[in-house]
Amino acid sequence: IRASNLGDMMKFGAAFDMKKARALAEAEASAGEGAPSARPSAEEVIDQAFALLPQVFVPERAPGWEAAIVFDIQGASPWTVRVSGGRCTTERGRAEDPTCVVTVDRDTYAAVIRGEEKPEKAFLAGKIRATNLADMMKFGAAFDMKKAREVAERHRTQGSTASTPAPSVASGGDPAAQVAAAFDALPGAFRPSAVPGWEATIRFEVRGAGEWTLVVDADGPRVTRGAAGEPTCVVTTALEDYARVVTGELKAEQAFMQRKITASNLGDMLNFGRAFDMRAVQEHLRGNAAASTAPPAARPEPSAPGGMNRACIGNTYSGEEPQFVRPEDARRFAEATLDDNPAYGGDGAGTLAPPLFAVRLLKDVVFRAVGDEELGADLLNLVHAEQDMRFLRPLRTWDLCATRATITDIEDKSSGQLLRLSESVLVDGEEAVRVAASMFVRAPNRGERPRERPPQEPPPEREIAFRETVTVPPDHGSRYAEASLDNNPIHTDEEVARLAGFPGIILQGLCTMAFAAKALVGRTANGDPARLRRLAVRFSKPVFLGDVLETRGWVLDPLPDGSSAYGFEVVNQAGEAVITDGRAEVAPA
The missing domain is CATH 3.30.1050.10 (SCP2 sterol-binding domain)
Incomplete structure (x- = not known):
């Protein structure tokens, strides 16, 4: 599809409810078969x-x-x-x-x-x-x-109509029946070559419905009602939440990140996600009441288990609903990034939002892209690598925003894969924020010794123009998660962070970037966030709660349009750089 006017196309997408159009078309078609x-x-x-x-x-x-x-x-x-x-x-x-x-x-x-x-x-x-x-x-x-x-x-x-068919198990009714039918369907959705040699005993404790035990061994998978054997992993969830997962209303990864599903063994949970085709289970549930009781047929596993699907390059995703920049959300974001700039304090329409507030608006559409089942990204081994944000116009309170994201590339690296995204926030059909982001998906550790990194070259001598220090509060992972909607449990749960290979809870990389943005706006733009035109970083090391971070900036050559340019880095209390290759561009006053 090509269009000569992108603004009209964006407004067309926002103004017409195509899901409703399809539903109306289907209703008219079915009305022709019976009494309207x-x-x-x-x-x-x-x-x-x-x-x-x-x-x-x-x-x-x-x-x-x-x-x-x-x-x-x-x-x-x-x-x-x-x-x-x-x-x-x-x-x-x-x-x-x-x-x-x-x-x-x-x-x-x-x-x-x-x-x-x-x-x-x-x-x-x-x-x-x-x-x-x-x-x-x-x-x-x-x-x-x-x-x-x-x-x-x-x-x-x-x-x-008297001839309306009964709703399927997945379309409405009893969550307990949905969950029970999903467990019955699991063996038929097994893809053994996705996790060769994997053996596990997973106990599912579903509050409000009871327990199920899944055993995977050389004889294949089998499910029994109740607790059986010694579990290698215990999964805990609530009936309503798990019913939404098995029917496809809620992504399993999202439920895990929101702590609606918890697991005692992260490795088994990751292998479960790879080995069982939950989309086949969902399709089976949808057809369950329409006379088909045959077990689901699992789709073939990806040709390269553990790798992302390059066929997804070029896929574009749109946010489900337009979002307002609400004053209370903008204030909460500023507070969660320790930014007391008075520019963000107003309640009325038109008050400036922090520049990085755009990441809150983009969170859901980015999750749709990286969480696409066809892409096959291992979300619990995914870390943010780079973020380059261009601010074409500032976001203001009560702006009504649309979002989109496109997968632009997948690159193989020695220890995993790099996923590149292009993201946009649009206001009234016009692009307000443009983002180039990359996510690194670490390959599973199969026992190989990690490669030793070559010693880093000492940084060049620079004349530091400004420094600003901040101490990460002990509860800051949770505070920023609430304000930004970035609720990956490695930022809020000590146990999950350790299971993912970290010594403790790590701070969201974009929160560290927001600390740097606060320093740059204050030191290079005289406190005016509307003058910040670009902010780009590379995330080089994790940040932990309690770390003391220093943003150091230096002057670069000015741009042809008169904008100022600055390089910067963020280092921790040990002098280790946690953000490198920083670049900021600031418009003239």
Whole structure:
């Protein structure tokens, strides 16, 4: 696909819901095969949505939230949503003690519920108004409206046609049945050549459902209900979370990074991920209720086990939803990078966000790229190698941003592979931040002695223009994880970090880069982050909690447009460089 106007193409992608278009096309096609179902009225849609809200409430997304929100819907009955004690209730009518009143007309809110209009755009256009913005933000986070639409549509179609087939195991219903069916399907999804010689006894402790034991040995895999034998690995998870994993709603890697799945033996978990084709299990579950009870057929394993699939070079991924630069998120990011620049402190629209806030916006789309099952990257052996960010315009609060990422190259190295990505943050269809990033995927250690690194050349003599020191707080991995959404457990969990081969929790490389950005903005741009045009680094050594880091900068030749250029590095308390090849470009005042 080629386009003469990239801005129009980006807006086209944001403005049209192609997933809904496919669903409507499928509905029209199926309607031709039977009696057509009437489209429910706007008021029916609204009433059904409020009735379903308690079913799609996710209390973990808004812990401690207490609210009474009145929806004053012009042209329809008002509704009250109450949240208290981790529970949600709804009732028709107006509460006498609302914490927030939402005003919207009937047709607009019905369009939002159906997915025909984005709530963020309706809010910005003044079609939805609220007296308490904080409650509205928490409402948007705490309810799974996509699930609500799916449940409502399923109820509608089941009520409108007598011949509606029963939902499959994966499409709705009992999480316990989903998990049990997935364990039954595991042996058929085994790919033995992916992990030659691997033997293990893995016990799955699924809270709310019980235990299963998976044994892999010379006779192949077998699964039994309950605890059996002496486990080499114990996997702990909750029923709802594991049901989402086996049905494909949640990636296993993402669940692990969010600590929704924990394991006592990281090696066995990595081998499990390589050896069992969970996509085949998911496909089997989706067809389970449609008469097919045959075991799943595992897809062939990659031709080079452990290596990334070069066929993915050129793949482009887009963020699922546009994202606002929310003032509270920008402030939290600044606090988590120990940046007290007053430029980031405002609540109104248009306040500057820290330059590296872009990595929070890009997190999900980058994870979609590196976590693509077809790519086959070993996420728990993946480390950030290089990051080169160009700031074409500063990000400001309440910017509505789209994101995309492209796999541009895969390079073989002596001890692993280098994955290169191109990433973008777009505002109103125009590129605001452009990133060239590389990730190094370490090859599994198969007992070979590591190659000795040649001694580093001493750095050239430089005239240091500025120095700035920061001490990494003891809880900083968790603080930055919360603010940036980079929740890989090697940054938050001592045990996982050790299992991954580190002596302790390591700090996110991009947090170290943000420390350097703070120093550079303060020392070279007179505290004005809008003047920072480029920041590029190479991550050379891990940073640990408690380390004392010093950013050292020096002046380079100016650019033809009058911008200043600086080189820099970050060293730890032992004088070891943790960031090298740093380069910053700063626009004139």
